[in-house]
Amino acid sequence: MADGSTLKIVTRRESHALPIATICLALLIIWYIAAIPMNSVIAQPRIDAAGGGLWNILNISLNLERPILPAPHQLVLELWNTIFLVAPWSVKSLLFHCWITLSSTLLGFVLGVILGVVLAIGIVHSKLLNKALMPWIIASQTIPILAIAPMIIVVLGAIGLTGLLPKSLISMYLCFFPVTIGMVKGLMSPDVMHRDLMRTYNANASQILWKLRLPASVPFLFTSLKVAIAVALTGAIVGELPTGAQGGLGSRMLVGFNFGQTMHVWSALVAGSILAALLVFLIERAEKIVNHRMGARP
């Protein structure tokens, strides 16, 4: 509850547009300025060859084919070229790679959320499960699953599981934790008065679950879902790192890294970020719609 109340303090009505715009603009300017010294190793000989001068410095440093730090407009151009000017089913298309990553993210997300909710319902209803599982659920997150992704991919590949599922399992493993923790809190959140009321109605455990506990846990669920979808995407991208050339944003990063295609690495990173923002935004929309349906009025 502490988190919720402070969040409200932070997000109370303050105008955000101007400060955000100012800071974004400042970052953009810093980025452009930084790009010149960062790229000077590659750019300097060409600038000298072109005869120097401010125009040549800017023009060459900010338009290198394989820059150390690409300028923002280069990234936008690269994204435009690889998204809109290439057929979406071609390997050169960023959309193609986004789709591969997105599909395994979503599969892992759905599996993880189901596992997380089932575990939470079990934990809330059984003291023994709570004592036996809860410490291990917490301990499970100390295994850096992202770090053992190569092993999981290799092992699952050896027993014939390739493609979407191994990556999804990594996402699932990352996803279920925030959902379980959030849902246990959420299912426990109805206060004693409400539970007593249910008891006076002679409601059984499943009726209490469906009519009281689950509705009460919805806000907790959505908070967890936002965390879960973000880690699911990270899991999918890291899961693609060791798979080589099968496609996906992670493999595009790895291939770009191995062949010195800096623009590919950067554009994959930006595409992953856009995807993350989009997914979180969609969950926020869903949260608003569900809240509205459940009778919340602003």
Add this chain to the structure above:
Amino acid sequence: MTRSATSKLNDMLPAILFGVAVLVVWEAVVRAFHIAPLLLPPPSAIAARFVHSIPTLAGDFWETLVKAVLPGWALGSLAGLLVALLCDRIPFLRRGLLPLGNFMSVLPLVGIAPIMVMWFGTGVAPNIAVIIIMTFFPMLVNATAGLQASGHLDRDLMRSYGASWGQALIKLRLPAAMPFIFNALKINSTLAMIGAIVAEFFGTRIVGMGFRIQTGSGAQALDLVWSEITVAAVTGSLFYALLVLTERHVTFWHPSYRT
């Protein structure tokens, strides 16, 4: 005293039994179905390999955890805290940076690893850089929220004492922010480990846990990989426990620890 000790043991017993059961079932399944050690080595083989390769494991532990994770975690968290203090002093900065920080926290920042390796070369520097970038934003967001967490009444009291910003910070607002700061430190300890190991996938170093896990997976030395995982999990848990203990000492006043 002994009663509380036994009741604590009773609380932990189901978890311990569950853990032991998992290990026993694992061992039994691997033996009964003759699962190739290339797929899943039994716990006994992992334990044997662990004891056998302690020098390798210790070297990797030093390279990854001591040389990259700890400094990266400390620097990233400290930087986040300092910027949060700056945001607290300059509300305009806070209003601009906080939404950005929230946004950055959901991005797959670990993808920055290949870029950092291109920039900083082959040493431990790119790993530290990745960790700093990954741990900065959770601390920024949490510490900023924490610095706003002290009550209005308390702040008014500080004002009536004529306390300066610095005095109010040290005596009231930083202590009040501690639960949030520790929350970020805990999140960051996991992130730092992930950042270090993933960065090693890209580097060209020939030592470290990430390197060992990747080459071990390729070379079918899965017992060694599992040993590294054990080291990572145990160290991660111990570090986490240490943070929880420190938090209890620092925030003894918090309702969740008062008895």
